Amino acid sequence: DARVTQTPRHKVTEMGQEVTMRCQPILGHNTVFWYRQTMMQGLELLAYFRNRAPLDDSGMPKDRFSAEMPDATLATLKIQPSEPRDSAVYFCASGLSNSGANVLTFGAGSRLTVL
Amino acid sequence: AQTVTQSQPEMSVQEAETVTLSCTYDTSESDYYLFWYKQPPSRQMILVIRQEAYKQQNATENRFSVNFQKAAKSFSLKISDSQLGDAAMYFCAYRSYPPNFGNEKLTFGTGTRLTIIP
Numbered sequence: 001d002a003r004v005t006q007t008p009r010h011k012v013t014e015m016g017q018e019v020t021m022r023c024q025p026i027l028g029h030n031t032v033f034w035y036r037q038t039m040m041q042g043l044e045l046l047a048y049f050r051n052r053a054p055l056d057d058s059g060m061p062k063d064r065f066s067a068e069m070p071d072a073t074l075a076t077l078k079i080q081p082s083e084p085r086d087s088a089v090y091f092c093a094s095g096l097s098n099s100g101a102n103v104l105t106f107g108a109g110s111r112l113t114v115l
Numbered sequence: 116a117q118t119v120t121q122s123q124p125e126m127s128v129q130e131a132e133t134v135t136l137s138c139t140y141d142t143s144e145s146d147y148y149l150f151w152y153k154q155p156p157s158r159q160m161i162l163v164i165r166q167e168a169y170k171q172q173n174a175t176e177n178r179f180s181v182n183f184q185k186a187a188k189s190f191s192l193k194i195s196d197s198q199l200g201d202a203a204m205y206f207c208a209y210r211s212y213p214p215n216f217g218n219e220k221l222t223f224g225t226g227t228r229l230t231i232i233p
Binding site: 031033042043045048050055056089091093095097102103104105106108109111 | 150152157160161162206210221222224225226
């Protein structure tokens with residue numbers, strides 16, 4: 001089965017450190033989404049790309065977060081500097097735009113703990 | 116903006132019985148998609164079932180079926196013959212309808228934790 005690959009699976013870091021999470025979308029998919037999951041806020045959209053172009057990053061704190069797609073096989077989410085409130089599970093999902101429902105396939109998530 | 120509400124934070128059901136999880140949503144759009152995702156303890160998000168709003172027929176996938184009431188903006192999930200492997204968080208989600216390259220993001224509800232009692 002095709003899958004979305006996220007690294008790292010787990011990351012523990014100290015406040016102020018830079019964190020980079022990576023996502024390899026399913027080959028051929030042209031939409032990529034970053035979601036953050038916390039107990040308090042549930043699943044929140046951070047960023048959304050179509051054909052590598054950012055379309056919606058309104059949910060992302062711009063001062064410390066950045067999301068990019070250097071190429072079609074890699075999406076990155078960076079936090080610099082990290083803060084304890086960034087502790088969460090970060091999901092990447094990919095899909096094929098305009099393919100009917102554009103069903104999203106999610107990665108296994110990256111659990112981030114900021115001490 | 117669209118919102119999705121799941122009013123049952125937790126549900127439990129006896130193994131082999133049937134359970135229904137509720138979801139309501141708010142939108143001004145006439146065409147859209149609705150989804151149920153399952154998140155087991157492994158935290159992997161797994162698509163359970165989807166419904167196109169323009170289809171009147173309720174979607175079914177094996178033991179999973181939905182009751183889609185468009186006028187009431189209600190989208191409940193029925194799980195028949197519950198199994199231990201069904202234990203998970205279940206998320207209802209909404210998506211706008213293409214093909215005008217509208218926003219393709221999923222808007223999620225807060226989830227319902229389903230426990231299966233052996």
